[in-house]
Amino acid sequence: MKLHLSHYFSALIITISLVTVTAFSKSADAATTVLTDEPLQTDANTRNYLPTGANALYSKVPGQSGAKVLAKATDLKTLATTADQGQTYFRGYRVAQTNDGNFYLKVVSFNKTYRGWIYVGTTNPADDSTQVSNGLKSVQTFKEGTLDPNVANTTYYFSTPKSSTLTVTQPDWTQYKVGRNLSATTSYVNDSLNVTKVGTKQNNRDNNATYYYVQDAANPQVNGWIKASELTTVKQTYNY
Template sequence: MKTITSKLILGLGLTLAIGAFTLTPTDTEAKSTMTVTSNQALVADGNSRNYLTTGAAPLYSKVPVYKSTKVVTKAAVLKTLGTTADAGQTYFRGYRAAQTSNGDWYLKVVSFDKTYRGWIFAGTTDPTTNPSDVSGGLKATTTFQESTVPTYFANTTMYFTTPKASTLTYVAPDYTQYKVGRNLNATADFYKDPLTVTKVGTKQNNRDGNATYYYVTDAAHPQVNGWVKQSDVTTSR
């Protein structure tokens, strides 16, 4: 009788164990049941698709519903990138959005310097209508903020500092927009030209120490017109 009872208890335990395993799918099994229901390009203005990474989610090679998906950048690395003090290389631009069958949204993003690229969880709100409304692994950000031009510049002529090849003008200050950069490769040939400051702005999020930039115009050589770092111009010729 004792042997039969033991066998019954053992059999019941195995049945419960198997039942518990069957009712609780593993993460891999759960992923395999999800699908991508939408995958489309983001077409909103680029200024609304600039992001900092929060470190709350990793970067994936694919939308993570596929068994072949891999983590290409860990969340901890992305958290560090979000607070780095570089010139802006580690900002991210979103360019595709995908929704999974459980309602999650993922954005495909690339860092401004193209070092990091992949899919990242961006919350449960549709980013195709408002790319700034994201959460999860991303937060929308302003990379450059223009401000009122001080009246001082109305009667002030500026010049490029001592000619050097590294002094550039930009369509947008370097690393404040994805794939929008230098306007002029060097200003050494124009350092004696008088310049007029028509716009002023600063980098954000401690990128490049929140450096100030001036938009300068050159009446003699309009090809020079563009943004230049404050430290690359002077009132002395």
């Protein structure tokens, strides 16, 4: 009986070992392989995204050796609703395809706090970078509108000219690495300004604030976008 049991347990151990080896082999065979890793060539304005909270952000394409979670999916979901901060929006700049038919985008937050890879579905965004799903959704950060003729024909001035009142190439946190135009407007506080364009922030950023593009005939270096609430039609005299 003891001999019989000994043979039984030996056979059982061998069987378990074989199962373990087989499972390990399948796991190794199933490792994710990156087939392509290329820069996105599409227009930069079509590569702005908000995280959906469906997928995490990784240091490498998931499945690769050393890939680590940089931001959990739940944290990204919370991040997506942050009012008006630089880490809110992401810019995509590389796309990778894996052997299982999946695509991943490498993204960076506008303030460069977050940078990594995230799953975006089974459609190649290299052809159309707005066609993403799962971890990201394509968004418009700023939308230009139709300028009211009355606004276009009115002369404006800076309402509170100070170091924090700026004209910008693009409204703050609406494009990656594009923003401030002037360090301050205090040198041009008495200049007349004409409004030539209007636009609004999107996705409830800063309550979808309205911006005007102003032009300064006397000092063209002032030209740029500024929040409409920082302009006035009343000329005041400031001495700085």
